[in-house]
Amino acid sequence: MxxxxxxxxxxxxxxxxxxxxxxxxxxxxxxxxxxxxxxxxxxxxxxxxxxxxxxxxxxxxxxxxxxxxxxxxxxxxxxxxxxxxxxxxxxxxxxxxxxxxxxxxxxxxxxxxxxxxxxxxxxxxxxWTEAVTLSSWLDDNHADRAAVDRLANRFEELTRDLAGHQIAHGDLQHGNLLVASDGTLRLVDYDGMYVPALAGLGGTERGHRNYQSPLRGNDDFGADLDRFSTWVIFLSLKAIASEPALWSRLHEPSGEFLLLAEDDFTSPAGSARLQTLLTHPDRMVSGLADQVRTLAAQPLDMLPPLTPAVPRQRPAATVITDTTAHRGTAAPGAGGLPGWMTGHVTSAASPPRTGPSAAPPDRFEIRRPLDVAVAVAWPLMLAVTVLAFCVGLSTAPFGPAAPVLAAAAFSVLGRARRPERVRARAVLSELTAERDQFDDPVKAEDKLRKDRAKLEAAETKRTADHPRAQSKLIASHQAELQQIEKRRIRERRGLDKKIAGLSEERDKALRTALAARQSAYVRNRLGRRLIAQNPPHGIGPKLAARLAAAGVRTAADFTGYRTVNNAHYNSVGAVLVLSNGRHIDVQGIGEGKAKALDFWRRQLVAAAEADQPTALTAQERLPIDRDITARSARLTTELRSVDVAAEASRTKARQALNDGQARLARENTEAGERARRQRQEFSRRAVTLQQDGARHAALSAAAETAEAHRRRLSLLRYLRFLYTGR
Structure with missing residues (x-):
């Protein structure tokens, strides 16, 4: 299962x-x-x-x-x-x-x-296939230039097979490319392979870091997965075929790369290995290296495939030792690429030239009537000057030199009207104006670098903040759950204590009810014993009448007596304590009579208490039991409601946690998507900057050439042209 x-x-x-x-x-x-x-x-x-x-x-x-x-x-x-x-x-x-x-x-x-x-x-x-890894094969065969070049062609054909069937291996690298004994290639490790039936699924890996674009992400998964790695491997094979010594110079023993590694793609400006390939005398190698450098800054969806850019039939790579001999016949293509790549790689192509199509002239050609006039003016003005000097004429403010100065001014005018000078000025102005349309490449590159650094710093902070925010959210959720549990335990403990105390309260209520019933029974018995009918010892009818007049008719009407000092008679008297607590002084009731009444009452109380009920009847217990049962049910309901409320609070807390996590995930995804789009925009800017930089340099060089041509059309050359025609 x-x-x-x-x-x-x-x-x-x-x-x-x-x-x-x-x-x-x-x-x-x-x-x-x-x-x-x-x-x-x-x-x-x-x-x-x-x-x-x-x-x-x-x-x-x-x-x-x-x-x-x-x-x-x-x-x-x-x-x-x-x-x-x-x-x-x-x-x-x-x-x-x-x-x-x-x-x-x-x-x-x-x-x-x-x-x-x-x-x-x-x-x-x-x-199982009997073959060796690509790096192992190169260890043994890198000196065989023809064999390496054949293998490069085999690799290009393999990529053509994959692209033609919309298949991407996902991790093309030296360990997954095996070379069989017949020089053909085998692919192993299909874990990350893409086929059309898997469209819509995410990737399972990012591939070997030394062969993948720096901009490849975890979610990239499609038929274009292999495009960057194919350029890297093809460049390495072609470079080794051109110069086998590059294997020992750029490859490290047991290194996890061929000629280039991850840091060469992320920091191409500081890469000695990449610079070695960029400046290689073989223009195919330098062009491929420049292509890899360009592609490293582009998002995957903008990368061109290797197969359309490489012709099927091409000569084996050779070392070109005299680069100047080929400048006139096989100039590099756009972006510094070799001629065979021109027109195939659109991402690195230069924009169409909008400047002048012809170089400005650097010599004067056909003489015009104005030139003839200038040529005639010089001998004439010189003759006038000599004559004036000889006869001593003086023409203010320049004296005898005035005719020569006039001839010079006439010459300047004639040269300025020459079409060559007009054309040279127009070309220079046109080139300068077109060059000024581009931003300064150095400043633009510096701004791009700063923008990228700012984005990466923000992304690094976001990447670090996201798990911290998740941890904080989870910690807050756990603290809230602890508070909910503490509150539940506290409320349950209080209710459990109340429920446990119900039994004691019932017993207390029963005792109280029994005591009240016994007290009522004793009072009832005492209330039926009249003093007049059964007088205590020493209490006669008159004294009983006085007691009745004072409100003491039965044994229930008083509770005892209290002695008092009779200062008038210098004797000790007594007052009776009524059942309501009031004291009365009855004439004839002294301490002795009061003691007799109190003794009589005590006997009656003792007799009544001996006969009083010792337990409540079922009817009398029923209200108490009902009250305790109702209170128990109410407390039990409250107890259950505490658990229900706690569970509701936990559910609410879990929902808040889920909402918070979903919000954080959404914000993180949106931020990642914004960063991805920003990186793509940076890549597009880098490509445009490279194109504009090349165009700016070309226009600057052309402007310098035009300025040199303009300077060649000097006044002295104009005068020489007037008389020699050259």
Whole structure:
């Protein structure tokens, strides 16, 4: 069983797979893999070839004897089975006869093929090919210029195959390009491959950093994925074919690149390796290097494919030692590219020239009537000057030199009217005006660099702030949940205490009710014992009448007595304490009589208390029980409402968290999209800046040439032209 949709399945490590592959009879169910013999290390363990997403093992089938590369996945790949089914189906439709070489290897995706620690996992079974990686092949064959050039052509043909079938490998690099013994190429590692059936899905990887455009993002996934890497690899192969020593000069032993690496694309101005290729005497190499430099600053959707830009038939690359000998016959194309690329790469083409199409003249040609007049004027004015000097004539304010000055002024006028001078001034003015339409390249490049640095600083801050904002939001949510839980526990504790106290309150209420009933019973008994009918000892009818007149008729009418000092008679008297607490002084009731009354009453109270009820009746307990039951039900309801309110608060907090996370994700996505568009705009500006810079330099050079031509049309050359015609 696979994981639930949307979940990320955990996979074993490469070491766990190696452990399981020690017993292929047990871990495999596939008939060709069950009991297969893995290639072993020196320690006798299955030898893995580890990558970012999987470990690959070489196994030989015991049934067919064929050797397979079995890829065991170590990381989750979204829509893995769907992707491999689409890739397999697309590659199966390719007609091998129409391909330039058998670069595609057959493979089979097996969903539950291997058992590791009692769980089953998918594997990819691919044909094993006897070939070496591109970098290993170059280690051994870089000195063979013809072989390297043939391989470059093979690679270009492979890219033509891929582009023609709308397929992109997604990670073209030295480790995924294998060179077979016949010099043809093989492609391995199809994890990130794009085929038309996968349109709309996101990418699973960004490819090897030393072969990818700096602007490639995680979401880039389409038929144009390979365009930058194809230019990089093609440039490397052509450069090595032109000068094999570049392999040892620019490549590092066991380096994860051919001739150029990531920092050469991100910082081309400071790249010594790229500068070596840009200044290479072979114009194909320098042109390709300039193309790679240009493409590194462009978004993926603007990159041109390699195949239309490279003609099918071309001579092998050669080292051009005398670049000046070819300037007149094979000038570079637009943007410094070689002639064979001109017209094929539109992204680097220069804008149409709007300046003058012909160079200004630098010599005078046909003499005109005004020139003849100037030529005649000079001898005449010289003669006049000599004559004036001889006869002593003086013409103010210049004296005898006035005729010569007049001839000079006439010459200046004649030269200014010459069409060559008019044309030279017009060309210079036109070139200067056109050059002034462009911004200063240095200032524009500096502004672009600052704008890019500002964006990247903001993006770095945003990238760092986003997880912090998420963490802050989660921390706030957790703090709110803690407060909700504390409030729930506090309220529940109070209600539980009240519910627990109901039993004690019931007992107290029952005791209070019983005490009230017993008190009422005693009062009732005392109220029925009249003093007059059953007088205490020493209380006669008269004294009973006085007591009745004072309000004391029964034993219930008083509660006792209190002695008082009788200062008039210098004796001790007594007052009776009524049931309402009032004191009365009854004539004839002294301390002795009061004691008798109190003793009589106490006897009656004792007799009544002996007969009083000791428990409440069921009818009497019913109101108390009902009240306690109602209060218990009310408290229980409140207890449940506390949990309901807490859950509602938690739900509200979760919703607030989800809304906050969605808001942060939306804001982050929108900011990322704005940054992506801004980077694209920077790339377009960089391309325009490169074009404008080249145009500005060309116009400046042309203006300097026009100025030099104009200076050649000097007054002395004009005078020489007047008399010699040259």
């Amino acid at each position: 696979g994981p639930a949709p949307g979940s990320q399945r955990l996979f074993p490590s490469g070491a766990k797979y190696a452990e399981a592959l020690q017993h292929t009879q047990l871990c495999f169910r596939h008939p060709e893999l069950k009991g297969a013999q893995p290639e072993l290390t020196g320690l006798g363990l299955p030898r893995p070839i580890s990558g970012a997403f999987a470990s690959v093992f070489s196994l030989t089938s015991p049934t067919s004897g064929r050797r397979y590369a079995v890829k065991c996945f170590t990381r989750h790949v979204p829509d893995q089975e769907r992707r491999y089914e689409a890739i397999s189906s697309r590659l199966a439709l390719l007609d091998q006869a129409e391909l330039s070489q058998p670069w595609n290897l057959g493979f089979e995706y097996l969903p539950d093929a291997i058992t590791v620690e009692a769980k089953r996992y998918p594997v990819l079974k691919m044909e």
